[in-house]
Amino acid sequence: MIISFAQNKEFIKLKGDIPNNGEGDYNSLIVIDKREDKTIGILPFEDNKEMKEVSFQNSAAEDLTNWYRKSNLKGGKQDLILVLNDLKLSVKETNERRNIGTMTFSVQSFVKEGDKYQFLYKKDTVFMFSHRDVADIMVKNMHHIFSLYFDKTYKSKPVNYDLTLSEISDYQNYVNNYPAFKNEVLKEGIYLDYNSFFRQTPEENYTLERFEDGKLDRAIKIENGKKKRIPSHKMFIYVENGKAFKNTFSGFHEVNKNDKGFYLFIKPDMLYPSDYNINFGMMFGLVGGIIDAIMFNPNKIDMKTVREVYIDPMTGNYDF
Structure with missing residues (x-):
């Protein structure tokens, strides 16, 4: 039975x-x-x-x-x-x-x-x-x-x-079929957000301007006789001479690409202010009694060691 x-x-x-x-x-x-x-x-x-x-x-x-x-x-x-x-x-x-x-x-x-x-x-x-x-x-x-x-x-x-x-x-x-993934060459120009970058729709007709030390200052274009400016801190990414550079807390850093996506080869602590709690950020703000049970560092992220940090194509956030 x-x-x-x-x-x-x-x-x-x-x-x-x-x-x-x-x-x-x-x-x-x-x-x-x-x-x-x-x-x-x-x-x-x-x-x-x-x-x-x-x-x-x-x-x-x-x-x-x-x-x-x-x-x-x-x-x-x-x-x-x-x-x-x-x-x-x-x-x-x-x-x-x-x-x-x-x-x-x-x-x-x-x-x-x-x-x-x-x-x-x-x-x-x-x-x-x-x-x-x-x-x-x-x-x-x-x-x-x-x-x-x-x-x-x-x-x-x-x-x-x-x-x-x-x-x-x-x-x-x-998302994996966005032009940024499929096209061999990235379009030159500036991108104000992650969507425009992954869809490869840069701001049109802007020219990059730099300080004497080579640091990026802004992008400008002349339209109807008027000069329009976009300061560097408002840029998400810019592409110049075939290379992409991502705006971070510590300045612009080169963006690389592999089979997994687009990433920065960088120390994670260079992406955030010194008082930013990376674990709370990753947990997206959990509060209350559940907080005592969360293991904030099950596999603690080494913030001081250079590593691949990917750019999430759905949100523009950093993916560890």
């Missing part, structure tokens, strides 16, 4: 409010669940290490949509689209009082009006936790992770390029 046992469940509870405090006015939230494997994780809970499957109460799409609806009245012509690419939890038990938990989190947001979509925000990262009851900590604080993600999305401005449903459903592949 074969006896089957039903796997016990530990449900994710999306608590609290997620009101829209940004400028966008959305009619509703639409969730596209692109996860190939819908299983979030089977983890050991409590002192008896009972194995439970972590799950949404209904489904990711239904639970997130209902949670959003409770805090946001319908209004506006646009819809907020959330594409869930990955959500995984795992636990590594140790002989010490604290166990190690890992949360893989990959989500993208778009705004939809009619049949056109525009990119808003994305987070594609791995959170590390250390706690005796780390499985319980991760599940009970899942709403904090999503709440902070929504807050970042609300405050993000749409990228002014129209996309189709198929393009947002496979946005990573779409």
